[in-house]
Amino acid sequence: MIEIESRKKAASRTARLDAVFAALADPTRRAIVERLSRSEARVTEIAEPFDMSLNAVSKHIRVLEASGVIERHRQGRDHILSINTHSLDEIDGWILRMRGYWEERLDAMERLLGELKKDHKLRPKDRKHGSR
Amino acid sequence: MAHGETTGPIVQVRRRVRASAEEIFELWTKPDLMARWMSPFPGAVDCKASCDFRPGGTFSLVMSSGESSREVSGTYVQIDRPHKLVFTWMGPLTNHANTLVTLELNPRGDETDLVLTHERLPTPAMLEGHTKGWGHILDHLADAVSRT
Numbered sequence: 001m002i003e004i005e006s007r008k009k010a011a012s013r014t015a016r017l018d019a020v021f022a023a024l025a026d027p028t029r030r031a032i033v034e035r036l037s038r039s040e041a042r043v044t045e046i047a048e049p050f051d052m053s054l055n056a057v058s059k060h061i062r063v064l065e066a067s068g069v070i071e072r073h074r075q076g077r078d079h080i081l082s083i084n085t086h087s088l089d090e091i092d093g094w095i096l097r098m099r100g101y102w103e104e105r106l107d108a109m110e111r112l113l114g115e116l117k118k119d120h121k122l123r124p125k126d127r128k129h130g131s132r
Numbered sequence: 133m134a135h136g137e138t139t140g141p142i143v144q145v146r147r148r149v150r151a152s153a154e155e156i157f158e159l160w161t162k163p164d165l166m167a168r169w170m171s172p173f174p175g176a177v178d179c180k181a182s183c184d185f186r187p188g189g190t191f192s193l194v195m196s197s198g199e200s201s202r203e204v205s206g207t208y209v210q211i212d213r214p215h216k217l218v219f220t221w222m223g224p225l226t227n228h229a230n231t232l233v234t235l236e237l238n239p240r241g242d243e244t245d246l247v248l249t250h251e252r253l254p255t256p257a258m259l260e261g262h263t264k265g266w267g268h269i270l271d272h273l274a275d276a277v278s279r280t
Contacts (some may be wrong), residue, residue, distance in 0.1 A: 014229045021252070098143040098250050101172060101225055106147060106248070108169040109159055113151045 016068065017094065020087050023067035028052075029060050033083060036070055040082035143250045153237035153244045157214035160235060161185055170204075171195045187211055191219070206233070221250070 024030055032046055047057040064070040068087040073080055159165045163181040170193055171179040183191035192205040204223035217235040236247040
């Protein structure tokens with residue numbers, strides 16, 4: 001049961017990560033995120049530098065919101081957008097986790113190589129055994 | 133499989149190993165040897181590996197302790213003994229998403245330069261966008277996060 005729960009959680013985390021990657025796969029959306037990484041901004045401020053309609057920019061903003069990369073809050077009549085750094089932590093988290101895993105595994109691999117050499121168990125000339 | 137074309141984030145680890153490429157290749161492809169170093173739970177956990185070593189063949193690594201078990205599995209994509217091994221990789225650490233691992237072994241005298249590349253495979257949604265790679269955006273984002 002616990003296993004199923006953790007699998008479900010992992011699956012939803014995967015879906016979330018995929019949404020973040022998809023959202024950031026577009027150059028306009030990356031530019032919006034870079035703009036917001038400097039400071040929060042109104043929708044109109046964000047749309048200004050782009051050579052496209054406010055409507056088109058709004059569509060990109062909605063994709064970013066849906067993925068959780070950016071957040072929107074109201075200040076009076078203005079809609080203020082800001083970056084949700086937590087969603088980006090997840091990407092960095094994946095990279096850090098995998099790097100840590102491989103560094104540790106390669107350490108273990110090197111230790112095993114040392115052991116095998118000591119034991120003279122690893123004879124490259126015998127390599128045909130078990131490889132096919 | 134050129135890395136320049138990938139759209140997901142990439143993890144790359146390089147190191148120089150005091151062994152021949154052939155010796156290292158053995159450790160990655162023989163189940164009894166795989167079981168001795170690939171498990172992240174050394175000692176305390178029973179690890180069983182199996183593989184059908186050919187392009188398109190699958191491998192699995194099952195680590196069990198008591199009632200719980202974890203499995204890592206994948207499919208061999210390219211086998212170029214003893215220089216290159218490419219396989220897909222799926223397990224708890226990848227959130228059960230399919231990923232691609234490329235192992236490259238370049239002999240340097242008695243030693244070997246090992247380059248391990250692990251990348252998320254792009255999903256259809258990601259392929260719809262046009263990406264130039266992740267290093268750039270992640271650099272910016274890391275800057276942004278550290279400035280706050």
